[in-house]
Amino acid sequence: xxxxITNDPTQKRGRGRPRREGADQEILTVARELLxxxxxxxxxxxxxxxxxxxxxxxxxxxxxxxxxxxxAAIAPMNGVAQSEDIAAILRETATVLRLLANPDGEAIDIIxxxxxxxxxxxxxxxxRDGTRDPDLTADxxxxxxxxxxxxxxxxxxxxxxxxxxx
Numbered sequence: 001x002x003x004x005i006t007n008d009p010t011q012k013r014g015r016g017r018p019r020r021e022g023a024d025q026e027i028l029t030v031a032r033e034l035l036x037x038x039x040x041x042x043x044x045x046x047x048x049x050x051x052x053x054x055x056x057x058x059x060x061x062x063x064x065x066x067x068x069x070x071x072a073a074i075a076p077m078n079g080v081a082q083s084e085d086i087a088a089i090l091r092e093t094a095t096v097l098r099l100l101a102n103p104d105g106e107a108i109d110i111i112x113x114x115x116x117x118x119x120x121x122x123x124x125x126x127x128r129d130g131t132r133d134p135d136l137t138a139d140x141x142x143x144x145x146x147x148x149x150x151x152x153x154x155x156x157x158x159x160x161x162x163x164x165x166x
Contacts, residue, residue: 027063
C-alpha cells in the first residue's frame with residue numbers, strides 16, 4: 001500500500017537529497033535574465049547551472065528541454081491579453097518575442113505559445129468592428145511582428161502597425 005504524503009515531521013523523508021527551497025524560482029529568474037540579455041540562441045542550461053549553482057541534472061529533471069525551460073521562464077509574462085487596445089497587445093507581444101530573438105527549432109513552440117492567445121484576442125476585437133476579416137487582420141498584425149523579428153530583429157512601433165493595417 002502507498003502511504004499518503006503528509007507534512008508530519010516524524011515521518012521519514014524519501015530517498016535522495018531534499019529539494020533545495022526556492023530552486024525552481026531561482027532557475028526561472030536566471031533563465032528570464034539570460035533570455036533578456038543573450039537571446040534564445042545563447043540561452044543554455046550550462047549558463048543557468050553556472051549562475052545558480054544548481055546541477056544541470058537537477059535543472060533537466062525539472063525542465064526536460066531548453067524549450068520547456070524557456071517556456072516556463074516566460075510563462076508569467078505570457079498571460080491572456082486583456083487590453084482593449086490592439087497596439088498595446090502588439091507591444092506586449094513584442095516584449096515577450098524580444099526574449100526569443102535568434103530562434104532555433106524549439107523556439108517555434110514557444111513563439112506559438114506567445115502568439116496564439118494574443119492572435120485570438122486581436123481577432124475578437126476586430127470581429128466587433130465587423131468591417132474587416134478578423135482572421136486575416138490578426139494574421140497581418142502578428143505576422144508583421146514576426147517578420148520584423150526574423151528579418152531585422154527590430155520589432156518597430158505597434159501603433160504604426162495598427163495604422164498601416166487598419
